[in-house]
Amino acid sequence: MADTAPRTTLASFWAQLPREGRWLLSTVAIQLFGRGMTLPFTVIYLHEVRGIGLDVAGALMAWIFAVGVIVTGPGGAAVDKYGARLVTLVACVVHMTGVGILAFAESLPAAIVATTLMGVSGVTWPAFNAMVAAIVQGPLRQQYFGVNFALVNLGIGLGGIVSGLYVDVHVPRTFTTIYLVDAASLLIPVALLLGPLRHVHARADKPDGADDVPASYLRIARQPAMAWLLALTFIGTFVGYGQMEAGFPAFAREASEVSTRTIGWAFAANTAVIVLAQFLVLRRIQGHRRTRVLVLMSLIWALAWTVLGLTGIVAGTLTAAFGVVLYHVFFGLGETLLQPTIPAITNDLAPDHLRGRYNALSSGFFQVGGILGPVVAGFLLRHDQPTLFIALVVAGCLSMVALARGLEGRIPASANGVEGDEVPAVADRPHPAADVI
Missing domain, CATH: 1.20.1250.20 (MFS general substrate transporter like domains)
Structure with a gap:
């Protein structure tokens, strides 16, 4: 059954958002710009700039995702216990540290440490989604997830274009620069969570009568x-x-x-x-x-x-x-x-x-x-x-x-x-x- 309510426009969507939702959404593209600069070039950077074998470089990329899977369970429980804001904040700091180490990683052990820390930050996704769901209610939530996805792609796309024009495998410092930009871009969500969104813990107490709900x-x-x-x-x-x-x-x-x-x-x-x-x-x-x-x-x-x-x-x-x-x-x-x-x-x-x-x-x-x-x-x-x-x-x-x-x-x-x-x-x-x- 289709809804006969008037279709939402971009202006009305923005007007309906709570202040916290506007803060989150308005910075998405900027936050992901740094990620877009590094995403297409990590394997190239590890192999051609740092001299790590191509197969090992590919394995390190897979390791990031594997660590993300490992920490997902504890991360979800931590969101329910401590709140999405705190988990997101910690994940951002961990990822920032990992990317910073990767910027200067000249050996395989350093690259392993960096990619492990980047994988640990995989808890950011469930924590962020939980925070959005806590802030945005009703049908607006679906629209928020969609607009957020478009802005994520905008930031990543622009970052990839800029880094594609800038990096040079013969000039290692160009790669160091884009990884430092990626790390610096994470200061934006950290500033939001410590500033305008410091009161949004996104944690809910167990309601009465919910003992039979599977946990x-x-x-x-x-x-x-x-x-x-x-x-x-x-x-x-x-x-x-x-x-x-x-x-x-x-x-x-x-x-x-x-x-x-x-x-x-x-x-x-x-x-x-x-x-x-x-x-x-x-x-x-x-x-x-x-x-x-x-x-x-x-x-x-x-x-x-x-x-x-x-x-x-x-x-x-x-x-x-x-x-x-x-x-x-x-x-x-x-x-x-x-x-x-x-x-x-x-x-x-x-x-x-x-x-x-x-x-x-x-x-x-x-x-x-x-x-x-x-x-x-x-x-x-x-x-x-x-x-x-x-x-x-x-x-x-x-x-x-x-x-x-x-x-x-x-x-x-x-x-x-x-x-x-x-x-x-x-x-x-x-x-x-x-x-x-």
Whole structure:
């Protein structure tokens, strides 16, 4: 059932945000600018500038994600116990330290210490989502997650463009500079959390009568709604981000036979689509079932991977180059549908006093999918199986359609973004919100 309420404009969205939400949102792009400067070049920096073997450099990148998975569980519990603000603050300081060490790392042990600290800061995602959910209530929450995602991509995209023009593997100090800029950019959230947002602890006490609410990760994950949502999150990352960051460039180079410049243009097109289309997409999906939005997203991603697969038939041609860029246009459009929905469903399902654990579970499954995706892509493409690779990811996208439809029957209408009378099972029912600010 679609909502007949007037569509939100960017101006009305900003006007409805509480002051704390405006503080968080207004600094996102600046915060991520530094991250965007370093993200595309870390492997290159470790290998070509610091002389670390390419395989070891790749393993260090994977280690960052692995550490992130390890700390997700304790991090989620810490959010519930100490509050999202404190956990985010500590994570920012730890990440800043790691990036600072990496800027001057001339040996493998120093690089291991740096990447370990960067991985520990993986608790930032569930902590930040819990803080947003504490500050922003109701339908505005979905819009916030979507706009935040667009601003994250804007910051990362601009940072990547600037660093691409600046860094030079023959001048090591250029890489040191961008890592120091990345570290300095984290002073912005630290200043916010110590200043204007110092009263936002984003922690809720356990409400009366909530003794039967599952608090362990296993019991939370076994709830029907969360089980389906976590499966959807894992598959979405496995066939989505895990393959987009590893499988896509490998396929584009080996099977489509396009230049690295074309791949760069494809990523630029992805960022442009997200930044330009996100708020328009948010207006279109407002009042519609989030599970139906996820179905549409899955079909768009299936189309994207099909387009990429077809470029292998016309490898090395202008048509192949066009198809590679078009893939990222479709993929970016799918992202604008995915990013507002899954975080909103997760936080609408979560009781306030367990929001950290719910977001940590979602983050953990997301990161595991991101780790396994490149492994599978590397194996298939290394063994000359590009057709099987495309078939696998398209099948994964289509399986998400079934998962989204299955999820629809297991969550309340309120968590699905619409008004309705459906009442979920006791184990899935959100509990009354607590005052966290």
